[in-house]
Amino acid sequence: MIINIIGVGLLGGSFALALREKYPYLKIVGVDQSTVNQKIALAKGLVDEILPLEEALQKAELSVLATPVDSILQLLPHILDQIPAGRTVMDLGSTKEAICQIADTHPKRAQFVAVHPMAGTENSGPGAAFRELLPGKNVIICDAFKSHPDSSALVEALLRDAGMKIHYMTPAExxxxxxxxxxxxxxxxxxxxxxxxxxxxxxxxxxxxxxxxxxxxxxxxxxxxxxxxxxxxxxxxxxxxxxxxxxxxxxxxxxxxxxxxxxxxxxxxxxxxxxxxxxxxxxxx
Amino acid sequence: MIINIIGVGLLGGSFALALREKYPYLKIVGVDQSTVNQKIALAKGLVDEILPLEEALQKAELSVLATPVDSILQLLPHILDQIPAGRTVMDLGSTKEAICQIADTHPKRAQFVAVHPMAGTENSGPGAAFRELLPGKNVIICDAFKSHPDSSALVEALLRDAGMKIHYMTPAExxxxxxxxxxxxxxxxxxxxxxxxxxxxxxxxxxxxxxxxxxxxxxxxxxxxxxxxxxxxxxxxxxxxxxxxxxxxxxxxxxxxxxxxxxxxxxxxxxxxxxxxxxxxxxxx
Structure with missing residues (x-):
């Protein structure tokens, strides 16, 4: 399986490290606009390969949107436009109402899963990523019923295997x-x-x-x-x-x-x- | 040498533990109004003996006032009244103006050294005391010139041996x-x-x-x-x-x-x- 992390920073990078523990054969591709971040992400082994966004979307079973929330709002419709049928996109944004509203207007809403892990540090970027950030922490999935059961199953399996405890709520809550x-x-x-x-x-x-x-x-x-x-x-x-x-x-x-x-x-x-x-x-x- | 810690809590107890490292023959007596704190302080080895205030003041070369600052204000004049000539009292209070003002009105002002270590935790009481709290931290002495050179020398030796870095300023600063x-x-x-x-x-x-x-x-x-x-x-x-x-x-x-x-x-x-x-x-x- 190939997953694609868009924005390989603290959260995206730490998610990659937590998954590598349980999925030794998982291939992780990264998308990042910063060439420094690309180099750090490769050197730390957060990702196996850096690709342009369009190519990564075609390759990956799951795309993980781990950019700041303003970029998530901009990128999400564009990503949903492009991903093939049967593939999934999840975000890791710290807000959920605006992101879910944007998703709700898209015909491919069911391919999206809205996620927010209750974890972070004051540091940012791929250099700050570490394997222990996510295991043991709580994670919230919003509007789970709007996601396709296969998309939900994939995302929940990865979150659980990353050691996280899943909770459900509405974006407004x-x-x-x-x-x-x-x-x-x-x-x-x-x-x-x-x-x-x-x-x-x-x-x-x-x-x-x-x-x-x-x-x-x-x-x-x-x-x-x-x-x-x-x-x-x-x-x-x-x-x-x-x-x-x-x-x-x-x-x-x-x-x-x-x-x-x-x-x-x-x-x-x-x-x-x-x-x-x-x-x-x-x-x- | 005998020192006396009045209020064997987080700060007083941690000071005792830091001193024991460098002064194996130091005898530490404690004064505390809480019988539970007395028992914890003895069982943890923070103090060797619990005594009534008056008796402790007569015995000790140095009395360390480590109570909350309202009690320091009340106790300090009373303690200065009672301590024999040549003995020293220091406080560890988090405020300095009111405490130094009270001391300034006392005829035995020179036997007092006003001290505040830049260290603490959210926990309190002798159960929270630990050896590593004070070493490496900064400590402030106020109005040092108002203390007798012998009193200053004793207090500064103990603070340095507890691993602290001494700074000087006025109570107002x-x-x-x-x-x-x-x-x-x-x-x-x-x-x-x-x-x-x-x-x-x-x-x-x-x-x-x-x-x-x-x-x-x-x-x-x-x-x-x-x-x-x-x-x-x-x-x-x-x-x-x-x-x-x-x-x-x-x-x-x-x-x-x-x-x-x-x-x-x-x-x-x-x-x-x-x-x-x-x-x-x-x-x-």
Whole structure:
């Protein structure tokens, strides 16, 4: 079997590495507009061959669209136009409503499977890809009933063999939840990094005084702007609402500190502590 | 030599563990109002003996005040009243202005050294103490010139032997920088955790959809409210200003997303990316 990864970056490359573990005879071809990325992808063994898009689409049983989400929107109709009958295309985009809407208008909708793995790092590009990124993580498939059973079966087999746990939801549910659980945390981190940079002109001060706690909280501020700007744009209604909720809470926290209302500050923090219990996967009493 | 750790938690306990590596004949006595913490501290070997405060102060060459900062403010004058001539007290508090102001009014000011290690985790208590917390980290000493040379020499020897790099600044500088580089990141994380908890009533959704990026950004939301409420309160002017800057930036980011001003969003993120370079300690071109 031949699969084709369009956009051999962190996610596409890590998917390739996870699949190679279970599919020793799988051939992986790559499509990438960056010649540097092409070279890195070949040298790391993420792909066996680099091909032009049109040729890769003809060769592959499955095409995996792993570009930033603005490119997914542009490429998906074009790819569906071109792929032969019986072949499948899946995406790995961080938004789902706009992408599924575009797919829904296409006569070959059934050949598409809308996928989003709950995994990533602040790094990007094929150099950042690693085999352990996806195994053990959750993955969401949207509008699964709109995909041909054969396309769904192929994609789900690969995701499961890559060690992922599959969940199903609508694109609207996906984008709403992601706004809070992922997109908001990226914005909070970008804004934190920038606030500190604007205030602390002396880089050495930041470096000397930053603890591991600060590093952890601003880690996502290193993320790729080219990847995240279109995500925020495609999910702007949900992201805007999540940001409004966050800003409102920060203002109330500030008010509690300004007025020395320590019980109120304590109350915010005690409630926020609950997130630790949830993330540890420990059942509540 | 005998040292006395008052408040045998994450920081006090980790300091004890780091010192034991280099000072095999050091005797460490502990003071803690929690009987559970006393038992954990003894069982972990953080301290050799638990004593009442008054007795410990008489015995120890050096007393290390490692309680939350509200308790430091209350205890410090009382401790300075009681310690014999020639003995030293140091604190490990996350704020420095209020603590140094209290010390400055005391006739035995020279026996006090104001210290803050740039290290911590989201966990607290003696069970969270570990030997590797402090070695390799930066530590700040404030108003060093106000301490007796013998007191400074003792404290600095111990900090260096615990593997820490010493920096000097005024309490005002310390509290201003910490508001941005530490206190703000804790508030941003507490508020992020709480925003998601308020919106996502179904814990399983958070658990299923949270990636490692989200976990990293909300890690500090697990921090101890009893420790952080008095820090925010003692540093309220700086923290309030830092929060105002942060909220302002979030509002401008939101405005860029709402108006689909992608170049502006990109610009925020590209600038924020710079924090990664600084935290990696890589010199700018």
């Amino acid at each position: 996906h984008d709403l939840h992601l706004a809070y659980v992922s997109h908001l945390s990226h914005i909070s981190s970008f804004a934190l990094g920038l606030t500190v940079l604007v205030k602390e002109k002396d880089e050495k001060t930041i470096f000397d005084m930053a603890s591991t706690g600060f590093s952890s909280t601003v880690r996502l501020a290193k993320s790729s702007p080219a990847m995240w700007a279109p995500i925020f744009d495609q999910n702007k209604e949900n992201v805007s609402k999540a940001l409004a909720d966050y800003i409102d809470l920060l203002q109330r926290f500030k008010q509690a500190i300004d007025s020395q209302d320590i019980p109120q500050s304590m109350d915010f923090m005690v409630k926020a502590n609950e997130i630790g219990r949830i993330l540890s996967g420990i059942e509540k009493k | 310390h509290d201003l920088h910490l508001a941005y580089v530490s206190h703000l990141s804790h508030i941003s994380s507490f508020a992020l955790g709480l925003t998601v908890l308020v919106k996502e009533k179904d814990e399983k959704t958070i658990f299923d959809m949270a990636s490692t990026g989200f976990s990293s950004t909300v890690r500090l939301a697990k921090s101890s409210p009893a420790m952080w409420a008095p820090i925010f309160d003692q540093n309220k002017e700086n923290v309030s200003k830092a929060l105002a800057d942060y909220i302002d930036l979030l509002q401008r980011f939101k405005q860029a997303i709402d108006s689909q001003d992608i170049p502006q969003s990109m610009d925020f993120m590209v600038k924020a990316n710079e924090i990664g370079r600084i935290l990696s300690g890589i010199e700018k071109k």
